Amino acid sequence: MEVSVNQDNFSILECFSSPTRIRIIELLNERPMNIRSLSEALDIKPPIVTRHIQMLEQAGIVASELIAGKRGQQKLCSLKLEQMVLNFRSQIHNKKPSVQKYDVMIPVGMYADYEVKPSCGLASEHSMLGMCDDPRYFADPVHRDARVVWFSSGFIEYRIPNYMLYNEQASSLEVSLEICSETPCSSSHLQPSDIVFSFNGIDVAVWTFPGKIGKGTAIFTPQWWHKDIQHGVMKHIRVNEQGTFIDGVLVSNMTIDALSLCADEEIVMRISSRSDAKRCGGVTLFGSGFGNYNQDIHCTITCK
The missing domain is CATH 2.60.120.260 (Galactose-binding domain-like)
Structure with missing residues (x-):
């Protein structure tokens, strides 16, 4: 995934401004985890973990799916991206070719x-x-x-x-x-x-x-x-x-x-x-x- 460093992509770039979100990425790099497991590993409450996961999902970095758990359904999170390339010198004045x-x-x-x-x-x-x-x-x-x-x-x-x-x-x-x-x-x-x-x-x-x-x-x-x-x-x-x-x-x-x-x-x-x-x-x-x-x-x- 290639991302130009500009205001249009601020929501993606913002994901890397939080040590908690960086730690979530590190944990998911080891294996997929549910919200409860992430909460225990990070020592923060599940609702806060959920908000961080939602931000990473919107940026396309993390993917989640509902699976059967011991007590109903649970949200299993995994890394969606393998890599991200930041373009600092994007062609602003030239229209990008369609992809x-x-x-x-x-x-x-x-x-x-x-x-x-x-x-x-x-x-x-x-x-x-x-x-x-x-x-x-x-x-x-x-x-x-x-x-x-x-x-x-x-x-x-x-x-x-x-x-x-x-x-x-x-x-x-x-x-x-x-x-x-x-x-x-x-x-x-x-x-x-x-x-x-x-x-x-x-x-x-x-x-x-x-x-x-x-x-x-x-x-x-x-x-x-x-x-x-x-x-x-x-x-x-x-x-x-x-x-x-x-x-x-x-x-x-x-x-x-x-x-x-x-x-x-x-x-x-x-x-x-x-x-x-x-x-x-x-x-x-x-x-x-x-x-x-x-x-x-x-x-x-x-x-x-």
């Missing part, structure tokens, strides 16, 4: 192609889909219901719908997803894994999952799920005119122009754990109904 964004959510089970090795498997919010460690079930049409997918090596491929018009040019492609290494059926100890992200056959980034993350109770993982691996980490991949970024950090010089995005042509995204990698620890993808974020694969194309 068009196309968003789509892709369930983790809606892959278009795959090549996986055991340990591997799929599960919906309610049950396992097929047998664990049998790649044949990845071809079963029921895979569309999957909300968690895992494999020890190989790849899984998604086709991102492209709604660009013929007179538009893509300026960025962004993908956010919850991911970790290893496989729930094989081990309770997560290993590091070199995970490759590719678009249209071009490797744009390699991210190494550090391991030792994913155990412990997750917010949305159903109770029937008895595996030790409960959640991953939220990663944000952005390819723009400057290069490829993961969580706002430049990781490669591969730009949006290299992907040759054209109107009416699907974008093929591949997520790989290659058997010849230095750290081949596999991939686990968590979608809605699993993990800590209750989110499918979120894809955004920005055009100018």
